[in-house]
Amino acid sequence: MPDETDQILIAALMEDSRRSLKALAQISGLSSPSVAERLRRLEERGVLTAYTVTVDPKSFGYQLQAIVRIRPMPGRMHAIERLIQAIPEFTECDKVTGEDCFVARLNVRSMEQLDAILDKLSDQAETNTSIVKTTPVKRRLPPLKHYATTPEK
Known part of the structure; x- marks a missing residue:
């Protein structure tokens, strides 16, 4: 399961898959080489499968x-x-x-x-x-973080 830093990187790439390693490093607080290594591992594990362009x-x-x-x-x-x-x-x-x-x-x-x-x-x-008349929800990921819910009292 991707950790919190991986999830930050994935969310940033979902917003813009063309972000540079430098930009991803600034967002995540890591160095560019650390970001590159994390992305490589995410690719090897099959978490990241492609970097895409969306065309209308x-x-x-x-x-x-x-x-x-x-x-x-x-x-x-x-x-x-x-x-x-x-x-x-x-x-x-x-x-x-x-x-x-x-x-x-x-x-x-x-x-x-x-x-x-x-x-x-x-x-x-x-x-x-x-x-299709409109698409109110474009293709997106489900929430990346697992939130524990506690019953209200």
Whole structure:
């Protein structure tokens, strides 16, 4: 489990993954070499898996985002999974429990493009699609610190 200093570094990188070692050292109170060593260990342990850039799909013409619940026809689960993976407009997909097998996020330029993509799935799966209006909570980590709760008296 990452200690408090590791959590400070992780939180700082979540805010801006381009922060320099010098900036991270100032935030954490460590030296730059110590920060580099901690980051290396976090990477080796699989705590830090990537340093990313977030891009707004609208800047590339993807005006609509949809959440698609997908229920493959019997015996078609693996084929649908491969099809979802092959369609680049699907930007996220989770295999889930319940009536649907997949919940996927799809970015498209138009309703016509959405229809064309869903048509590719229609002979092998049932879909239920919702258009995203806004995203009040962007992708984020759960709280890093474990807070002990005590019952109120």
